[in-house]
Amino acid sequence: MATAYDVVVIGGGPAGTAMASGLKARGKNVLIVENDLWGGTCPNRGCDPKKILLSAVEAKTAVENLQQKGLTGIPSVDWPALMRHKRGYTDGISAGTLNGLKGQKIATMHGQAYFRADGQLTVDGEKIATTDVVVATGQRPAILPITGHEYFKTSTDFLNLDQMPKRVTFVGGGYVGFELATIANAAGADVHLIHHNTRPLKAFDAGMVQALMTNLTTAGITFDLNRDLQTIEQQADGLHLIAADGFELVTDLVVCSAGRLPNDDHLGLENVGVRFGRHGIAVNDHLQTANPHIYAIGDVSDTPVPKLTPLAGYEARYLVTQLTQPGQAITYPVVPTQVYASPKLAQVGMGAATATNQSERYRVNELDMTKWFTYYRFGAQQALAKVIVDQTTGQVVGATVLSDLADELINYLTLLIEQHLTLADLQQIVLAYPTPASDLPYLY
Numbered sequence: 001m002a003t004a005y006d007v008v009v010i011g012g013g014p015a016g017t018a019m020a021s022g023l024k025a026r027g028k029n030v031l032i033v034e035n036d037l038w039g040g041t042c043p044n045r046g047c048d049p050k051k052i053l054l055s056a057v058e059a060k061t062a063v064e065n066l067q068q069k070g071l072t073g074i075p076s077v078d079w080p081a082l083m084r085h086k087r088g089y090t091d092g093i094s095a096g097t098l099n100g101l102k103g104q105k106i107a108t109m110h111g112q113a114y115f116r117a118d119g120q121l122t123v124d125g126e127k128i129a130t131t132d133v134v135v136a137t138g139q140r141p142a143i144l145p146i147t148g149h150e151y152f153k154t155s156t157d158f159l160n161l162d163q164m165p166k167r168v169t170f171v172g173g174g175y176v177g178f179e180l181a182t183i184a185n186a187a188g189a190d191v192h193l194i195h196h197n198t199r200p201l202k203a204f205d206a207g208m209v210q211a212l213m214t215n216l217t218t219a220g221i222t223f224d225l226n227r228d229l230q231t232i233e234q235q236a237d238g239l240h241l242i243a244a245d246g247f248e249l250v251t252d253l254v255v256c257s258a259g260r261l262p263n264d265d266h267l268g269l270e271n272v273g274v275r276f277g278r279h280g281i282a283v284n285d286h287l288q289t290a291n292p293h294i295y296a297i298g299d300v301s302d303t304p305v306p307k308l309t310p311l312a313g314y315e316a317r318y319l320v321t322q323l324t325q326p327g328q329a330i331t332y333p334v335v336p337t338q339v340y341a342s343p344k345l346a347q348v349g350m351g352a353a354t355a356t357n358q359s360e361r362y363r364v365n366e367l368d369m370t371k372w373f374t375y376y377r378f379g380a381q382q383a384l385a386k387v388i389v390d391q392t393t394g395q396v397v398g399a400t401v402l403s404d405l406a407d408e409l410i411n412y413l414t415l416l417i418e419q420h421l422t423l424a425d426l427q428q429i430v431l432a433y434p435t436p437a438s439d440l441p442y443l444y
Ligand SMILES: Cc1cc2nc3c(=O)[nH]c(=O)nc-3n(C[C@H](O)[C@H](O)[C@H](O)COP(=O)(O)OP(=O)(O)OC[C@H]3O[C@@H](n4cnc5c(N)ncnc54)[C@H](O)[C@@H]3O)c2cc1C
Pocket: 010, 011, 012, 013, 014, 015, 016, 033, 034, 035, 036, 037, 038, 039, 040, 041, 042, 045, 046, 047, 048, 050, 111, 112, 113, 114, 136, 137, 138, 139, 155, 176, 263, 266, 267, 297, 298, 299, 300, 307, 308, 309, 310, 312, 340
């Protein structure tokens, strides 16, 4: 007789693997199902390969910034070698993740999970008996349904390019568009970013986005704002990208970076009373769907937080506790988000626009840190911050940072916010000098 599981987890990405490990550690009989690469988006075709490729951008920028300051000669990116370096990491991820799961004695299956009816879950047609199911199937790149959409490539294709084409265009000014445009530009391509309105990266501080775009424009990226792409045509000289207003651009590679779609439309969720749609699987504040035995976590769940790897893990940890010791509704901490461009743009907590509307309570410290020792020493082009302080408590409640070190500084700022630290609290702690952390008192 087939095994009856306590929980089946569908999806072997950061959410699903954290879920399966956590349940197993608490003695549950768990099966995890994956239909593609174990490890999911983040380590195979997302965060990690992107940041490996960014390493070359960071190193090149560091050398550029020290020209006439002790270094001569600017290195160029050897794309095939950089890609080999990336694959040296990504090629082992799927097998390594699977081995890790097996090492924990977690049951695994490779195949397509599908709900035929309530209580009838199948994997590649085989019936699986289980009490509960956790859906953690993530998202996939959205493709704009325009004429010639078949010429679109995705972030997954870009992160696995054997050669960098001469001309590369991104359509959609979000995280993916900015990050991959930064990489393609540093690798020597002529890069355009087409965006359909005048406000790319709309969740980030408008002034800081403008400053980032100015930097990227100086570095060679062309921003084609307010262009509504309608058609892609293959012609002898390349792909012609044509917008509604007659704007036309010829490129060799066009990447659709206009958002991602939840993997919730191929699971038979309609057969088991689970509501789902463009924003993902509908869940309550216990991450439970309309079917009490089915839960959803990570990118595929429709929750009020950005879709990021640390949140996939956070939701998994919450649900592990919930399935073993039911209790409180989920609450989320402040979430730092960032765009790994050049420089990096990071944000956490309250934005300056909100703070300015309540100026009797909040102070916005607008800081140009470019000449501060931390940034001066490596010749940084720009280091800006907007730090929001609650004047009634003296605590930091939000920040936006634009600098080569923003990815580190934003985590310190997140700790200050989460731990409600005032300047006086911080001055009780000794931090190594000179470092970005030892600048923290000057941000208040
Ligand atoms: C280019 C890019 C860069 C990114 N950079 C960052 C970053 O720097 N920082 C950050 O925090 N986040 C980043 N993200 C987002 C991050 O990758 C996701 O938030 C994270 O992977 C979500 O984890 P998940 O487990 O919910 O989904 P996923 O990682 O997508 O995993 C879902 C898994 O489910 C599997 N699956 C789907 N359908 C089925 C099915 N029917 N049966 C079985 N298995 C199925 C999929 O194959 C996949 O392996 C990036 C994403 C992209 C695309």
